Amino acid sequence: MRKLALSDEVLLSVQKPARYLGNEANAVYKDRGKVDIRFAMCFPDVYEVGMSHLGIQILYDMFNRREDTWCERVYSPWLDLDKILRDRKIPLFALESQDPIRDFDFLGITLQFELCYTNVLQILDLSGIPLRASERDESFPIVIGGGPCSYNPEPIAEFFDMFYIGEGEVVYDQLLDLYKAMKAAGKSRREFLVAAASQVPGIYVPSLYEVTYKEDGTIASFAPTVPGVPARVVKQTVRDLDTAPYPLHQLVPFIQITQDRAVVEIQRGCIRGCRFCQAGMIYRPNRERSFERLCRYTDALIENTGFDNFTLSSLSSSDYTCIKELVEYFVDTYGPRGTSLQLPSLRVDSLSLDVMTKLHDARRGNLTFAPEAGSQRLRDVINKGLTEEEILDGAREAFRGGWKKVKLYFMLGLPTETPEDRFAIADLANKIAVAYFQEVPKEKRNGRCDITVSTSFFVPKAFTPLQWAPMYTPSEYLSFASTVYDGIQSVLNRRSIWYKYHEADGTVLEGFLARGDRRCAEVILEAYRLGAMYDAWIETWDYSRWLKACENTGVDMSFFALRERSLDEILPWDFIDIGVTKSFLMREWKRAQEAVVTPNCREQCSGCGAARFGCGICKRESK
């Protein structure tokens, strides 16, 4: 039997000890003496959040198919265990072997959102790994980052030995082969880093690049310092999802996790081109898995996991060509067994409602619309190809179908936004309430309809057409929200409408970390020293630590967070080549300011540059 890293007493005194045991169904165990590479895969948040992430399951499965590699998992210990590990100097360990992370060959950290950066430091710190890559000697694991935040890795570049830019399925084998060969040949850490950066596409080694700055604080130059290391790092893209590895033995946790179900990824990328959406740009081109393959995957997952709950994973899932057939297959095959299916991000139209009616039978939960902006003009600015008529038609149809709870998502602080656009949010919510009263006869009504308006504040992200846009101060954001609130209070159906808005401080911090450069690392380190951790959690969130960290380090948060960038500025992430060109993004930024809509990839190719990968929708459309 495995020896656990924690004593009975520790495990019995923390909340949810199952977070730290491993042992879940489909966890992989190997003989540590018979593998060459030990890989610790980390999601720097609590177990329930980290376990819900598909990307880790894909890599976990893929790495463990290699006989020479044992990939294990590690998540952020929750605050109770964090304290115990520090007090008793117990090193952080991997769930499967319960061995210290420090003894691994690799520590891979997936970066899904900016507010996890202090948790990255927590993981390194608890593992006993120096926080700065430059202070790590041969004995420490290679710390490698990946995931959406690695598309601007610069604020955390100092903490990582390397980043993998792109989709994990493509060059990880090449990287691990190289590591194994160089380790066997007795090569040094530095030699491996240089070889990986020069030979393996998509690998970015921050220590091999030098940045210089202009007097105004913007970047003057960004260039490799070692011959052979490429000036531009090309994002890695899976050409054919059908032949890419997919985990059919997904982990089944003991405790309930955030997304407690088996996951079937139906497509990657999105045809829509919403201008605020990073995923919509970095995962271009849109690629689908075939219907036949998905049916096979579903069957295998049911058999291997015993889950009674499934979710399809995708951006804008109603755009998947065979969505209806897939849902029908699922409902016909597994419905009688009581297995349920969740669909993410559906557009509310008749097709989706038809699909949802099949899924839910009599139950009518929340129906979610994401118009993102209140007025048509502003929706055109962000290229959210959704008209008011489409929204109202969808709502009417939903009300006729028996739904009465509607959730509406909007963003505030978008470029060109005016108070009129904010009032338009209240107006749209009111029109939906009117549609309810018109559509549902009095005798069939069961009280009022229930409309929840939620607003978050827009954060410009790297590699989006809005990457140059300004942000606002927390107090300005709150005044935007109060305009919406006043608007809702002034409409006829105000009693049917609820309003919720997102934290403003956290938004500004997110903006700072999303568009920052290498000089932000000092702030992150200082905030961590001041106690910042789990910044995405209300329990622990404290903006004052970050303000203090900026003060202590002399870094001006507004320079990175709030400033509108000029088109000729070198952006910290310009060295990454995602396929989509900067000139396309500039064109889109210009069209945004003119409120001109760009057609989606299925309607017309707009020449974004992703066609260079020669796959997915780009291939289909060019034929």
Add this chain to the structure above:
Amino acid sequence: MRVRVKFAKYGPMKFIGHLELMRYLQSAVRRTEIPVKYDEGMHQRMVMSFAMPLGVGPISSAEYMDIELEAPISTEKAMQQLGEHMCEGLDILDFREVDGGKRMKAMTIVAAADYEVWFREGFTPDWDWKAGLKEFCSRESIPWVKETKKGTREVDMRSWIYDWEIREDKVYLRLCCSVGDNLKPEQLFGEMFRSYGHELPPFALQVHRLDLLTADEAGENYISLGDLGSRIP
């Protein structure tokens, strides 16, 4: 057809609570071909009940779970399939057809539990606890205010101690264990410590449940739940 599955729970599984264990076993059963029955409700749930939930901390050599089958499956085949899907710390020990009567569920008939209890490393008391235990269990009656979900209840703890024996550094106990009346080893030790002016520290005891028992018709002898029913050919 009612089937009683006997299993052991130990090692890392001792930190897994009852609800999580239930989730685990449900998904494990779904990974096999065992034709298990679901209830008719809107959320179809597997018909599954347990003799007596084991909390987080104790280990057990004999837990019992009742499920209903739509069609028979042999004990051998079911055990082999379930066995393939068990994680470290769960062992399937038996799979028997039992009386399907309404009042014959394991949770209804369970009456007593056998335990072995010892102090975890570093928690052995520095006073003569064995003498204390001997004296405590030899008392005529032990008035005890039991805390229940609904409030408190005054009971005689002594009447719930059916048997006890000190075996070197471990203590064997047979205690009352049923839906209505239930005495846990930690509660017995807690009261014993208190009556000598000590406090039982948290996590001091390791409890090992040896078996769960039911009373025979005369109510005089106890039979292991595992001895009921028969293996399915």
